[in-house]
Amino acid sequence: MARSSASTLLSFRRTLALIGLAFAVAGCSPQQSALHPAGEDAEALARLFWIMTIGAAVVWLIVMGATIVAILGRIQIKDERFADRLVLIGGAAFPTVTLALLLIVGLSLLPDWSNDEPADLRVRVSAEQFWWRFTHEGPDGPLETANELHLPVGQVAEFEIVSPDVIHSFWIPALGGKLDAIPGRTNYLRLRPTKPGIYRGVCAEFCGPSHALMAFQVVVHDADGYAEWLAQEAQPARAGGGAEFIAAGCGACHTVRGVVDAGAAGPDLTHFAARRSFAADTLPITADNLERWIEAPAHAKPGAQMPPFPLLPEADRAAIVAFLLELT
Ligand code: CUA
Numbered sequence: 051m052a053r054s055s056a057s058t059l060l061s062f063r064r065t066l067a068l069i070g071l072a073f074a075v076a077g078c079s080p081q082q083s084a085l086h087p088a089g090e091d092a093e094a095l096a097r098l099f100w101i102m103t104i105g106a107a108v109v110w111l112i113v114m115g116a117t118i119v120a121i122l123g124r125i126q127i128k129d130e131r132f133a134d135r136l137v138l139i140g141g142a143a144f145p146t147v148t149l150a151l152l153l154i155v156g157l158s159l160l161p162d163w164s165n166d167e168p169a170d171l172r173v174r175v176s177a178e179q180f181w182w183r184f185t186h187e188g189p190d191g192p193l194e195t196a197n198e199l200h201l202p203v204g205q206v207a208e209f210e211i212v213s214p215d216v217i218h219s220f221w222i223p224a225l226g227g228k229l230d231a232i233p234g235r236t237n238y239l240r241l242r243p244t245k246p247g248i249y250r251g252v253c254a255e256f257c258g259p260s261h262a263l264m265a266f267q268v269v270v271h272d273a274d275g276y277a278e279w280l281a282q283e284a285q286p287a288r289a290g291g292g293a294e295f296i297a298a299g300c301g302a303c304h305t306v307r308g309v310v311d312a313g314a315a316g317p318d319l320t321h322f323a324a325r326r327s328f329a330a331d332t333l334p335i336t337a338d339n340l341e342r343w344i345e346a347p348a349h350a351k352p353g354a355q356m357p358p359f360p361l362l363p364e365a366d367r368a369a370i371v372a373f374l375l376e377l378t
Contacts, residue, residue: 091226
C-alpha cells in the first residue's frame with residue numbers, strides 16, 4: 051500500500067516536472083513564438099489570445115463552480131423568478147454578449163483591404179521545395195537572397211508571395227499571421243516589425259517530405275543597419291577563384307554575382323557565408339556540413355532538388371567548400 055502511494059507520488063512529480071519542462075521549452079524560444087510578438091499584427095493577435103484564454107478560464111471557473119454547487123445541493127433556490135432570471139442571464143444573455151464582443155474584436159483585427167497607401171518597401175517571396183527565395187529592393191535593382199529575410203524596424207513591408215511548385219505557407223509567428231503561397235497567383239501580406247532582432251519564419255502548409263525543414267531567418271534592423279545590409283548585399287562576391295565551383299557545374303543552378311551569373315534554379319550564393327545557416331535554416335554553415343551536403347543533399351533534406359555529387363573528387367569538393375566559406 052505504502053509502495054503504491056509512493057509510486058503515485060513519484061509519477062505525480064514526474065508529470066509536474068514534464069509540464070514544467072514543456073513550459074520552459076515553450077518559453078525559451080521567443081524567436082519563433084506568436085506569444086513573444088515583435089510586430090504590429092503579432093501584438094494584436096497575442097492580445098486577442100490572452101483576452102480569449104483569460105476569458106475562457108473565468109467562464110470555465112464559473113461553470114465548474116455552479117456545477118459543484120448544483121451537485122452538492124447545499125444551496126436550494128426557492129424563488130422561481132430568480133432561477134428563471136439566472137438561466138436567462140447566465141445561459142442566454144451572457145454568452146450572446148460575450149460572443150458578440152469577441153466577434154467585434156476579431157473583425158477589428160482583419161486587414162484593412164480598402165487601404166491603398168503604398169507600403170514602405172516590397173519584398174517578393176517565392177516559396178520553393180524546400181527553401182525561400184527573397185527578392186529585396188536594392189539600391190540598384192532587385193537583390194535576391196535565400197532563406198534570410200531582412201527588414202527595417204517600424205516600416206510597413208509588403209510581401210508578394212508566390213510559389214513555382216506546390217502550395218506553401220509563409221509565416222513569421224513573431225511578426226504576424228500567415229498567408230499561403232499558391233502556384234499561379236500572387237498573394238499580398240503586409241507586416242510592420244516593431245522590435246529589432248532575429249526571428250524565425252517557417253512554412254506552415256505541408257508541401258512535401260522536407261516541409262518541416264523549410265525555415266528562414268528574419269533579421270529586423272534599425273534604419274541605418276538595413277541600409278548598410280542592402281549596400282553590402284548589392285556588392286558582387288568578394289571571393290576570388292571558384293574554378294572548381296564552375297567546373298562542377300554548380301553555376302547552372304546557382305548565381306554568385308561577379309563569378310558566375312546565370313543559374314536561377316537554386317539559391318543565389320553571392321554572400322552565402324554571411325548568412326546564419328544554410329539548407330533553409332536546417333544546418334549551421336561549417337566545412338563538414340557543406341561537404342556532406344554537396345555529397346548527398348537528400349541525406350539532410352529528403353526530397354531536396356539539388357542533385358548529389360558523390361563522385362566529385364575530394365580535393366574539388368574541399369575547394370568548392372573553401373570558396374563558399376569565403377563568400378561573405
Ligand atoms: Cu513549404 Cu511546407
